[in-house]
Amino acid sequence: MYAAPSDLEPVSRTTPAGGATRAGRSLPLVAAGLVLGLLLLVVVRLPWAGDLGMHAATVQRLRHSLAHPGNPLVDAGTPSPYYSPWMLVLGCVARVTGLSVFVVLRLAAVAGLGLLTTGVWRYVRTLSAHRAAPALALLALLFLWGPELFNWSGFLGLNSLALTVSYPSVFALGLTFHFWAWLTGACALRAAAAWWRWPALGLLWASILLCHQFTGVVASLGALAVVVASRPGRAVLPRLGAALLPGLAALWLWPYYDFFALFTAGADLEAIHRPLYGHLAARFGLVLLGVVALGLRWRRDRRDPLVLFFAFGVLVFAAGGLTGHYSWGRALPAALIPAQLAAALEAVSAGRRAVRAGWACVLGVALAVGAWTQAGTLGYVVGPDALPGVVAAKYRTPWVGYQWIMRAGVRYGDVVMARTFPARQIPAYGPYTVAPGYPDVFLADAGRREAAVSRYFDGGTSVGERRGILREYGVRWVVGPRGLAGAGTGLRKATGGPGGQVLYRVVP
Incomplete structure (x- = not known):
């Protein structure tokens, strides 16, 4: 039976095994620190690709008019789903400080990266008390992908994150991990949880949905897994309602666009998202290691939250492919994230020491393959000319700008x-x-x-x-x-x- 620990004293389902060497515990921490340092250096360069222009334009409109920004791209007075709470904050920063939009986006990148790192740490601590677990989990989220490079906002591969680190999707993902950690603690405390925690959770959920709608779907599926795994009793169900109602009210009252109109306005998005259903093995093949780990977790606990989360994500992703609603493919992180986390956690929570050591070796090889696939990310820091030829070949040139x-x-x-x-x-x-x-x-x-x-x-x-x-x-x-x-x-x-x-x- 799953009993989630509190936010203040996370308790592992399996405590760290004795005999683990200090080097074995420190290596993931050092590696994760180096990767985060690399991403901070990437922020200085802020390579341009994908949707960066859209987000910069959104900040531009808000810095000139907070009340009536109009369409971000064309001269028209229409609402836009890009006017989210986070972009409103960035628009205010640009308006008050006079900083250029691209400086503000760099600040947004640092904030999003910090929120994501601390969120992963908090959520993983609800699953394992092992010292190395959060760092291993972060490495798995960044490198456990596939031998073919894949970049898309809302997906946490290292190269993808380097190109999207200033996007609202990264900020929303950071909020999402904090949301899951907080919800896990609230469900574990049950009746003992403070009353205000539930409405606050609802408002946090609404903020994620408003900041990045696709990440909001992932957050919702993960929250559902947490609730089901906790076996909520009758005392908890009214509290869940107390979270849901203010969240829905916030979505309804948001003044910059009609959130609920998005449910009937996605026809133009299907063609764009169809590529999400192609080359699955090449892009995500290493995640199969996490699927094996999820199977082991399921044998130990039929209501394991990561197993449930993965199942919900697979169902939504598969339904999108079968029905032609390819935009539902943006829910794929709901399957990838729990598998990646499970692969990392198995290396510190498997039963016998020999089993853990063997799993850690396999995980290390998989992470090395994923890191090699994304080695071109180094070019965003030092430039492609400074890279060895085989690494420079993996570099993707960013856009020049206008x-x-x-x-x-x-x-x-x-x-x-x-x-x-x-x-x-x-x-x-x-x-x-x-x-x-x-x-x-x-x-x-x-x-x-x-x-x-x-x-x-x-x-x-x-x-x-x-x-x-x-x-x-x-x-x-x-x-x-x-x-x-x-x-x-x-x-x-x-x-x-x-x-x-x-x-x-x-x-x-």
Whole structure:
């Protein structure tokens, strides 16, 4: 029977075995410390890839208007799910301090990394009192993946974390581990838990959902596993209701977007998330070691919280693949996290010393394979030229950015005509684009805007129609290939940029 320990005095289901060497306990701590140091150095560089431009644009809008920020990417007064409590805090920091958005995002990265590290430590301590368990768990979360590199926000591989460390998803994951630890303690204390703890848990749950909706699903599945594993009695059920009601109220009352509207607005997200269902063995094959560990835990306890958590995650992920709701694939961390944690914990909690030693050796090899796969992360600190050739080949070049258009005279709030890739970066500096670079569930005319951009850059579109599109959307600048300017086009070259791109000014 699972009886979770309190937050103040975590008690392992199995105490540390005698005879373990001090070196064996210290090695995971040293390795985890080195990895965290590497991530802090990555924060200094803050490599740009993926959604960084979206989050920077969100902070930009909030620093200029906390009450009515409008759409982060296009000049429209629509709500946005990116206006979360955490981004509101960052917008206030940028507004009050005057710091640049990218400095604020670096501060966000440090805060998120700290929250994640302490959250993992607290939650793992509810599962094991072994000194090395939290450090081993952190290493497993970062390296126990697969031989093929995989990056996605909300997934905790080292390379993925290096690219997303300033994202709200990392902050939300940090909150999630603290949430599970706190909930575990509350369920263990049962009636003895302070009354205020339950509403606070509900508000924390709502904050996670508002900060990053997909991580909120993972947090919810993990919370369900904690509750089921604790075998709540009748005295606990009303307290769970006392947590759920304020959480739902917070979601309902959040002023920046309608949270519950997201349940019917995900059709545009399915195609984007379909790749989550491909190359599973190559991307996550090492996690099978954790699945074996979960099997061993299940033999010892049919209601083990990690086993239940894994089962819930697999069910949601499989349901998404079978029904074509590929966005449900973002629940995959709900299967990966418990398996990774189980693999780490088995190395310190398996019965006999010889078994633990053998498991630790297998885990060490798996972590080494995962670390080698993600060795290119070092390039974000020292640069690819400083790496050996075999390691440099694993390096993924980050995006260059569009600072160059700002130096040429583009200002905050200007509308820029650009294709999808530059449209994912330009709003980070303050301008808008005609069409959003990312799916926007609240922008009703997103399809019309995307069609307008396609027509503008189509070689068969007439000069007159192009000028009409520029007037319709109030475009002041165009980022595109060479040769767009000419007699009657209404464009004048302002400057050139990387990759043959050109910035044009729209003239009467």
